[in-house]
Amino acid sequence: MRGARIADLVVRDRRLRWPIAADLGARLRGRTIKDIGRRGKYLLVWLDRGALIMHLGMSGSLRVVNDTPPGPHDPFDLVLAGNPPVRIRLRDPRRFGALLYSDDPLSHPLIATLGPEPLEAGFDGAYLHEQARGRTIAIRDLLLNGRVVAGIGNIYANEALFEAGIHPRRPAGRIGAGRYDALARAIVAVLSRAVSAGGTTLKDFAASDGRPGYFQQQLCVYGRAGGACPRCAAPVARLTMGGRSGYYCPRCQH
DNA sequence: AAGTTGACCTGAGGGC
DNA sequence: TGCCCTCAGGTCAACT
Numbered sequence: 001m002r003g004a005r006i007a008d009l010v011v012r013d014r015r016l017r018w019p020i021a022a023d024l025g026a027r028l029r030g031r032t033i034k035d036i037g038r039r040g041k042y043l044l045v046w047l048d049r050g051a052l053i054m055h056l057g058m059s060g061s062l063r064v065v066n067d068t069p070p071g072p073h074d075p076f077d078l079v080l081a082g083n084p085p086v087r088i089r090l091r092d093p094r095r096f097g098a099l100l101y102s103d104d105p106l107s108h109p110l111i112a113t114l115g116p117e118p119l120e121a122g123f124d125g126a127y128l129h130e131q132a133r134g135r136t137i138a139i140r141d142l143l144l145n146g147r148v149v150a151g152i153g154n155i156y157a158n159e160a161l162f163e164a165g166i167h168p169r170r171p172a173g174r175i176g177a178g179r180y181d182a183l184a185r186a187i188v189a190v191l192s193r194a195v196s197a198g199g200t201t202l203k204d205f206a207a208s209d210g211r212p213g214y215f216q217q218q219l220c221v222y223g224r225a226g227g228a229c230p231r232c233a234a235p236v237a238r239l240t241m242g243g244r245s246g247y248y249c250p251r252c253q254h
Numbered sequence: 255a256a257g258t259t260g261a262c263c264t265g266a267g268g269g270c
Numbered sequence: 271t272g273c274c275c276t277c278a279g280g281t282c283a284a285c286t
Contacts, residue, residue: 017262017282041280058279059264073264094263096280110282137257146281153279202279203266242258245277259285269275 001033001045001088004080013075017057017098020076024101028052033080039106040114040150050103053110057096061206065089114150118187123149125181132172132180139175140168140246143187152187155200155222158247160186162221167253168246169239193218221247 009025021027028047037044037051045052056062065087070077073093080086090097102108115131116122131148132139142148143157152160161168163186166179175183199205199213202223206212216223220230225238229249239246 015263017280055280057263057281092263093265094278094280096263135256141257144281155279200279205279243260243277244280257286259283261283262281264278266277267275268277270273 001036001080004033004082004086006031006033006047006078007081007085008077008079010077010079011075012070013095016075016092016095017055018100020099021101024099027101028078039111039117040146041153042111042114044105044111046105050101051105053098053100053102053105053108054090055096055098056090057092057094057098059094059204060090060092060097061204062208063089063091063210113147115146115148116150118149118152118184118191123184123188125177125184128184129175129177129180132175135173136171138169138241139166139172139183140241142172149187152191154244154246155202155219156187156190156194158222159220160190162248162253163190165252165254168248169241170254221249223247 006028009028011020011025014020031047033045034048035046037046041055043054045054070089071091074089074091076090076099078088080088105111116127132142135142140157140161143152143160144154158168160183164179164183166175166183194200194215197213197215197218198207198211200215201212202216221236224236225247227236229236229252232249232251234249234251236247237250
C-alpha cells in the first residue's frame with residue numbers, strides 16, 4: 001500500500017460501527033498513501049495529509065482480492081491505482097469494524113485517549129501501579145481499558161495475569177508495586193511471544209499473508225477451563241466478569 | 255470519577 | 271433436521 005495512489009473506494013454497505021462517511025470516496029480519490037501504522041488495535045493509513053483510521057472489530061479482515069465477487073459481509077473495497085488495480089477488501093460479518101478519516105488522526109478522540117503502547121517505552125510496572133492507585137476495578141478489566149494501556153484484549157490479559165500469578169478479579173488498587181513490575185513484564189513477554197507466533201487463531205484469525213497464528217498452542221489458561229495448569233497441574237477455572245469469560249489457575253493466582 | 259451494564263451484529267456449536 | 275440458547279477475539283456510550 002505504501003506509495004500507492006487511491007483510485008477509488010467502493011462502498012457496498014456503510015453500516016459499520018460508525019457509518020462510513022458519504023463523502024469519503026470523493027475525499028480519498030487521487031490521494032497517496034504515505035505510510036501504514038497502528039495505535040492499539042486501530043490501523044492508521046497515513047495519506048499525504050491526514051489518515052484513514054480503521055478497526056477490524058472482532059470479525060474483520062483485510063485481503064487483497066482479484067476479481068472475486070464480494071460476499072454479503074464485504075462492506076468496502078479500497079482500490080489502489082495500477083495496472084491492474086489492487087483491490088483491498090474488508091470482510092466484517094459482525095460489522096464491529098470501522099473506517100474513518102481524520103486530518104489529524106493523533107488528535108482524534110479514539111486515538112488521543114489511548115494509553116501507552118505496551119511494547120514501547122513508557123510502559124512499566126510503575127506506570128500500571130500509578131494508574132491503579134485507589135481503584136477497585138478488577139485487574140483484568142483495568143488491562144482491557146485502552147485508556148490505561150493500548151491494545152490488550154481478553155486473551156492476552158488473561159494469559160499475562162496467569163504468568164504474573166495475579167487473580168483476574170483482584171482489585172487493581174490492592175496489588176503492590178512489585179507485583180505490578182511482574183505484571184508489566186508478563187504483558188511484554190506474552191505479547192512478544194504472541195507476535196512471534198503470528199497471533200492467536202481461535203477460529204478464523206489470519207495474518208495479512210493469510211496464514212493463521214500459532215500462539216493458541218502456547219495458551220496456558222485462556223479457553224482451557226478444566227485443563228491442567230501448566231505450572232501446578234490444578235484444573236484451570238473459568239469465571240464471568242462483565243459478561244466476558246476469564247480463565248485462571250485457582251492455585252497459582254491470587 | 256469510577257464502575258457497571260448494554261449496545262452493536264452475525265455465525266457457530268451444543269442440547270433437545 | 272430444526273429450533274432455541276449461549277457464546278465469541280472489541281470497545282464505546284449510557285447509566286448508576
